[in-house]
Amino acid sequence: MVTLSNEHESDTRQxxxxxxxxxxxxxxxxxxxxxxxxxxxxANIAAVNYHFGSKxxxxxxxxxxHSAQAIEVLSQQAGDDGGRTPAARLHDYVRTFLxxxxxxTPQFTMSKLVAREMVEPTAAFGLIIEKFVWPQYHxxxxxxxxxAGEKLSEELVRRCCLSIVGQCLYYQFARxxxxxxxxxxxxxxxxxxRLAEHVVAFSLGGIRQSVRTHAGEAQKSHSGxxxxx
Amino acid sequence: MVTLSNEHESDTRQxxxxxxxxxxxxxxxxxxxxxxxxxxxxANIAAVNYHFGSKxxxxxxxxxxHSAQAIEVLSQQAGDDGGRTPAARLHDYVRTFLxxxxxxTPQFTMSKLVAREMVEPTAAFGLIIEKFVWPQYHxxxxxxxxxAGEKLSEELVRRCCLSIVGQCLYYQFARxxxxxxxxxxxxxxxxxxRLAEHVVAFSLGGIRQSVRTHAGEAQKSHSGxxxxx
Amino acid sequence: MVTLSNEHESDTRQxxxxxxxxxxxxxxxxxxxxxxxxxxxxANIAAVNYHFGSKxxxxxxxxxxHSAQAIEVLSQQAGDDGGRTPAARLHDYVRTFLxxxxxxTPQFTMSKLVAREMVEPTAAFGLIIEKFVWPQYHxxxxxxxxxAGEKLSEELVRRCCLSIVGQCLYYQFARxxxxxxxxxxxxxxxxxxRLAEHVVAFSLGGIRQSVRTHAGEAQKSHSGxxxxx
Amino acid sequence: MVTLSNEHESDTRQxxxxxxxxxxxxxxxxxxxxxxxxxxxxANIAAVNYHFGSKxxxxxxxxxxHSAQAIEVLSQQAGDDGGRTPAARLHDYVRTFLxxxxxxTPQFTMSKLVAREMVEPTAAFGLIIEKFVWPQYHxxxxxxxxxAGEKLSEELVRRCCLSIVGQCLYYQFARxxxxxxxxxxxxxxxxxxRLAEHVVAFSLGGIRQSVRTHAGEAQKSHSGxxxxx
DNA sequence: TATGAATGAGCCTTCATTCAT
DNA sequence: AATGAATGAAGGCTCATTCAT
Numbered sequence: 001m002v003t004l005s006n007e008h009e010s011d012t013r014q015x016x017x018x019x020x021x022x023x024x025x026x027x028x029x030x031x032x033x034x035x036x037x038x039x040x041x042x043a044n045i046a047a048v049n050y051h052f053g054s055k056x057x058x059x060x061x062x063x064x065x066h067s068a069q070a071i072e073v074l075s076q077q078a079g080d081d082g083g084r085t086p087a088a089r090l091h092d093y094v095r096t097f098l099x100x101x102x103x104x105t106p107q108f109t110m111s112k113l114v115a116r117e118m119v120e121p122t123a124a125f126g127l128i129i130e131k132f133v134w135p136q137y138h139x140x141x142x143x144x145x146x147x148a149g150e151k152l153s154e155e156l157v158r159r160c161c162l163s164i165v166g167q168c169l170y171y172q173f174a175r176x177x178x179x180x181x182x183x184x185x186x187x188x189x190x191x192x193x194r195l196a197e198h199v200v201a202f203s204l205g206g207i208r209q210s211v212r213t214h215a216g217e218a219q220k221s222h223s224g225x226x227x228x229x
Numbered sequence: 230m231v232t233l234s235n236e237h238e239s240d241t242r243q244x245x246x247x248x249x250x251x252x253x254x255x256x257x258x259x260x261x262x263x264x265x266x267x268x269x270x271x272a273n274i275a276a277v278n279y280h281f282g283s284k285x286x287x288x289x290x291x292x293x294x295h296s297a298q299a300i301e302v303l304s305q306q307a308g309d310d311g312g313r314t315p316a317a318r319l320h321d322y323v324r325t326f327l328x329x330x331x332x333x334t335p336q337f338t339m340s341k342l343v344a345r346e347m348v349e350p351t352a353a354f355g356l357i358i359e360k361f362v363w364p365q366y367h368x369x370x371x372x373x374x375x376x377a378g379e380k381l382s383e384e385l386v387r388r389c390c391l392s393i394v395g396q397c398l399y400y401q402f403a404r405x406x407x408x409x410x411x412x413x414x415x416x417x418x419x420x421x422x423r424l425a426e427h428v429v430a431f432s433l434g435g436i437r438q439s440v441r442t443h444a445g446e447a448q449k450s451h452s453g454x455x456x457x458x
Numbered sequence: 459m460v461t462l463s464n465e466h467e468s469d470t471r472q473x474x475x476x477x478x479x480x481x482x483x484x485x486x487x488x489x490x491x492x493x494x495x496x497x498x499x500x501a502n503i504a505a506v507n508y509h510f511g512s513k514x515x516x517x518x519x520x521x522x523x524h525s526a527q528a529i530e531v532l533s534q535q536a537g538d539d540g541g542r543t544p545a546a547r548l549h550d551y552v553r554t555f556l557x558x559x560x561x562x563t564p565q566f567t568m569s570k571l572v573a574r575e576m577v578e579p580t581a582a583f584g585l586i587i588e589k590f591v592w593p594q595y596h597x598x599x600x601x602x603x604x605x606a607g608e609k610l611s612e613e614l615v616r617r618c619c620l621s622i623v624g625q626c627l628y629y630q631f632a633r634x635x636x637x638x639x640x641x642x643x644x645x646x647x648x649x650x651x652r653l654a655e656h657v658v659a660f661s662l663g664g665i666r667q668s669v670r671t672h673a674g675e676a677q678k679s680h681s682g683x684x685x686x687x
Numbered sequence: 688m689v690t691l692s693n694e695h696e697s698d699t700r701q702x703x704x705x706x707x708x709x710x711x712x713x714x715x716x717x718x719x720x721x722x723x724x725x726x727x728x729x730a731n732i733a734a735v736n737y738h739f740g741s742k743x744x745x746x747x748x749x750x751x752x753h754s755a756q757a758i759e760v761l762s763q764q765a766g767d768d769g770g771r772t773p774a775a776r777l778h779d780y781v782r783t784f785l786x787x788x789x790x791x792t793p794q795f796t797m798s799k800l801v802a803r804e805m806v807e808p809t810a811a812f813g814l815i816i817e818k819f820v821w822p823q824y825h826x827x828x829x830x831x832x833x834x835a836g837e838k839l840s841e842e843l844v845r846r847c848c849l850s851i852v853g854q855c856l857y858y859q860f861a862r863x864x865x866x867x868x869x870x871x872x873x874x875x876x877x878x879x880x881r882l883a884e885h886v887v888a889f890s891l892g893g894i895r896q897s898v899r900t901h902a903g904e905a906q907k908s909h910s911g912x913x914x915x916x
Numbered sequence: 917t918a919t920g921a922a923t924g925a926g927c928c929t930t931c932a933t934t935c936a937t
Numbered sequence: 938a939a940t941g942a943a944t945g946a947a948g949g950c951t952c953a954t955t956c957a958t
Binding site: 202 | 358387389394399442
């Protein structure tokens, strides 16, 4: 007679969040239509207003729901950087980042939403930046700084971080282009693993070259640019 | 080579194309509203359907118009790679790419449209890929191959190219994020110039590291990953 | 006379009626939302349909509930008109009418609902007219007839009654206008008392003038209008 | 070939304004539905957005359109108060007011809209008060002051004005009640004419009685209220 | 060639009501 | 007796497109 489980937390609500997450990730906030979302969720058109107040409220709920587990994962991995080399830590970082971003499953929705928010910001932009982008960026910055040593300016460390992130995000943003230019890349686990290795190698080389170039510029500014004829 | 019969090629038509180009670049195809476009062009609401059949037709016309001059520019620069070093050619490539992409002026509209098309493909996607992405990609590939030598596999050359392009595009896609993470970067000519130098240095280091790593992997495949403890 | 079987007449039901009464008075039937009503009553959204069948049912219940006590009050005052002068009885009538109408408290809800019903009739209109408007109107008519004597036609007595009622209701209907035109009037007890005195004086003068004018018209119908140059 | 008449001012626009005016007067802003209005006007659902931007815009247009002629009429009558007696001027005022308010035709829409706005204010309330209510109120105040002489306080003049206006508006607000209580009153021209005579006679008597009462109160405050046993 | 008006599908939202427990 | 979830009709509004001139 008594309801046994308070996991009763409205099945429809959950289905709405999941359906919406998928469509927001795939199509973006504006292109995703409430009617499609409720259809996917097997719910009534009025359900999103009932449960979330509005489409924006649903979006906020999607973020809140997925951010919970995302933050949990983030904090877990924060501790185990123990005695690893900086290069190994960069590899972990990049591999994790890419896996979450490129995995085709509804897992790691948050990473994909964060990526969307970068290209097509919504009202949640500030929150996303604060809660996800900054922390991740700081973690990366720490790794890069360790690799680069003290010789690299703040600005160049930032540049390197953005170069690393940019390489990764491109595979998510420009999926269709990648599919054309690099048809062998299938976004499978093995593909992602190999991509991670490339990005890490490329970026390690990039950081070290930046350090060298910067050192050279600082010491003898006659050598000018890195690339002369 | 010059179009012969545009003796009276309708001033309105031209103004529509220019106004539309700006709004498509800034807001994307869907977010740009034809009412706003005609307002900016000082034209009638019916003008776009009259001249171009539909919003998509207008978009196609915008691409066609800007592709003409873009291709012209591309072919000009194709020849003068003369006796320059591969590094210098990479610098030229990146600098030109970034300038066109990040410059705030209505110049180089095509580059910005191509970038848009990568993130938010429309019906024109195939055309864009064929006419712009492939050619540019091939040019980059040639440069990278020259730098890398014969030791790098086709796949890794592709990876390097995408790494270079990804670094650049990120500054265009994620303008708002860059503004948060790197507020000193102001998208001015000097900023872009310094960014180009970073990207070139980073990428040269990246390519060379890839070569080294790859060579190592090829010779003694027992060493496994590039970065373990 | 007392209802026998409301031993457990549902607390929620009562709270709904009270909350609804307030909102119907303040906002009218259509503008009052059942979600707001149940929120004010601390009840479930389904409660109004469960207890009253529909929003209209709730409205009917509100009327029924408040009409009971209202009618009781009416019948009490009906008898004690004893030896008072007609003018005093008019003063009592107007003062009571205005107090009930303009008092800001949840008291005298019925009077306010009746006023609402006059401007924005609902399905309950007929009932309201029969149970409240007619009785009160007849009471007023009797007073006016006594003041006017036999010389005033039925029609003019009706006119005078409506003039009196109209003066009073305006302060309820057009609260915002009164606030603009007569900002000193604050709807407090003292304000209402003074207003009652004005309305009574004005109306006594009005009735007597009507009698005079009518008498003049009846005797010498050549004089035409009451007011020519 | 040239369009002859620039009365072309969009037929639909005009029809929309007229249809909307009727429905706003009869049902009020909220109860009037855009879909009904466009149906009455024989227009498309999108027409009101096209011509007026929104439902509120349509309402504003209705007010603007009808206020033009209303103000014209007001200014015409302003001058001809020449050598008339105050009573005659009051008669003119009341007759005109009632005619505009109670006439069943779509004429004098403005007066009816102003009455609506008093009971159910919208965003246009302030404008309505400023442009219509205040001017008319001042005109009435001047007449009443002339009739009352210097002996009546500002406050009591205001009270008298509101008493006069209240009498008139009641017949518009409470049409259904009037129809029940006074079924002989048919809102025809003759009815309105007779009503005007009653209101004028009643109000003249009312004002004079107010003066007398006030004078009495001022001189010998022992006599107390107007209505003692 | 060019225009302003008109169209209708579709969007998000509101709300009284009903369902299942 | 009571609840929270779910429903669907309807509301105002947007927008690319088409019509009539």
